[in-house]
Amino acid sequence: MKLLIGGFLYNVMETNFISFKNGVKNGIPIFIGYLAVSFSFGIAAKNIGLSVFQGAFMSASNLTSAGQFASLGLISAASSYFEMAVTQFVINLRYCLMSCALSQKLSESTAFFHRFIMAAGISDEIFGISYSAEGHLNPFYTYGLMTAAVPGWVLGTILGIASGNILPDRIMSSLSIALYSMFIAVIIPPTRKNKILKGIVILSMLLSFIFYYIPVLNNLSQGFKIIILTAVIAGGAAVLFPIKEE
Amino acid sequence: MKGNIYIYILVMALVTYTIRLLPFTLIRKEIKNIYIKSFLHYVPYVSLAVMTFPEILNVEGNKFPRIAGFIVALILAYRGGSLFKVAFVSCTVVFILELFIIH
Numbered sequence: 001m002k003l004l005i006g007g008f009l010y011n012v013m014e015t016n017f018i019s020f021k022n023g024v025k026n027g028i029p030i031f032i033g034y035l036a037v038s039f040s041f042g043i044a045a046k047n048i049g050l051s052v053f054q055g056a057f058m059s060a061s062n063l064t065s066a067g068q069f070a071s072l073g074l075i076s077a078a079s080s081y082f083e084m085a086v087t088q089f090v091i092n093l094r095y096c097l098m099s100c101a102l103s104q105k106l107s108e109s110t111a112f113f114h115r116f117i118m119a120a121g122i123s124d125e126i127f128g129i130s131y132s133a134e135g136h137l138n139p140f141y142t143y144g145l146m147t148a149a150v151p152g153w154v155l156g157t158i159l160g161i162a163s164g165n166i167l168p169d170r171i172m173s174s175l176s177i178a179l180y181s182m183f184i185a186v187i188i189p190p191t192r193k194n195k196i197l198k199g200i201v202i203l204s205m206l207l208s209f210i211f212y213y214i215p216v217l218n219n220l221s222q223g224f225k226i227i228i229l230t231a232v233i234a235g236g237a238a239v240l241f242p243i244k245e246e
Numbered sequence: 247m248k249g250n251i252y253i254y255i256l257v258m259a260l261v262t263y264t265i266r267l268l269p270f271t272l273i274r275k276e277i278k279n280i281y282i283k284s285f286l287h288y289v290p291y292v293s294l295a296v297m298t299f300p301e302i303l304n305v306e307g308n309k310f311p312r313i314a315g316f317i318v319a320l321i322l323a324y325r326g327g328s329l330f331k332v333a334f335v336s337c338t339v340v341f342i343l344e345l346f347i348i349h
Binding site for chain 1: 249251252253254255256257258259261262263265266267268269270271273274275276277280281282283284285286287288289290291292293294295296297298299300301302305311312315316319320322323324326327328329330332333334336337338340341344345
């Protein structure tokens with residue numbers, strides 16, 4: 001009996017370790033992309049007078065690009081804490097949708113405390129890659145992603161503030177495309193076998209493009225735009241093409 | 247008068263973490279309603295597609311390397327390339343093309 005339990009525990013630990021390792025590996029492109037984006041964030045933070053420690057603290061505790069960039073404007077304008085809270089709420093509300101979607105990827109038997117740790121890592125990228133895992137999501141896969149991604153985000157911020165500019169623009173520009181390529185690697189493969197998903201992805205990009213160029217609509221913040229388009233397109237698709245029971 | 251930077255950061259972190267945490271801890275059961283289930287199933291595809299395009303082309307100067315990187319990523323992903331491969335190859339394509347283009 002003891003042996004049996006021991007063997008079971010060993011298997012679980014091994015599975016968790018493999019998930020964690022896969023997470024770290026798939027987190028490397030996030031690390032690279034984050035390094036590039038948070039480097040520019042660091043430069044912007046330096047311009048409004050943030051110290052290296054303050055910038056690193058903000059990046060480690062927030063892990064959100066749009067929200068952090070927006071905060072710099074508010075901090076330098078000496079806005080109220082309430083304004084800061086409302087702005088962050090609006091910009092980051094999309095995480096609420098992602099968090100709902102990701103909650104369905106966890107097995108009901110997953111220990112509750114995992115949700116508190118994983119929640120801290122729900123960024124666009126970590127969410128996207130976690131969601132694309134096959135079957136139920138093992139929390140350790142997300143921990144692996146976070147282990148690779150979070151240091152990239154913090155380190156880039158530190159370098160940006162400390163150095164002003166070590167990396168040439170050209171390298172920064174080519175690195176920053178990594179994050180978008182990852183989104184593509186997540187959403188495109190399933191469209192090969194699923195016409196509805198293909199239609200949804202094309203329609204989403206098309207409407208996003210229209211929102212970007214049409215006056216009035218392009219005044220919407222990126223955060224709001226994501227929420228509106230997601231609610232309308234995913235909502236419409238759910239009504240028209242509800243997924244069949246597996 | 248300027249506000250305290252640490253209070254700003256804590257306010258931001260608290261709001262953002264709460265948004266991430268609440269749905270994640272409140273929805274613990276599998277949702278049975280077919281429409282809500284379908285909606286949540288479609289959420290990642292729409293939100294990530296909207297974030298990617300046209301943002302991926304949003305650079306100053308010549309957009310051509312970005313367009314090429316975007317197309318390469320689309321093709322590789324469609325043919326089932328791994329996450330790492332798609333990211334690495336598209337970065338390399340953009341880097342090489344930008345080397346040849348004088349800003």
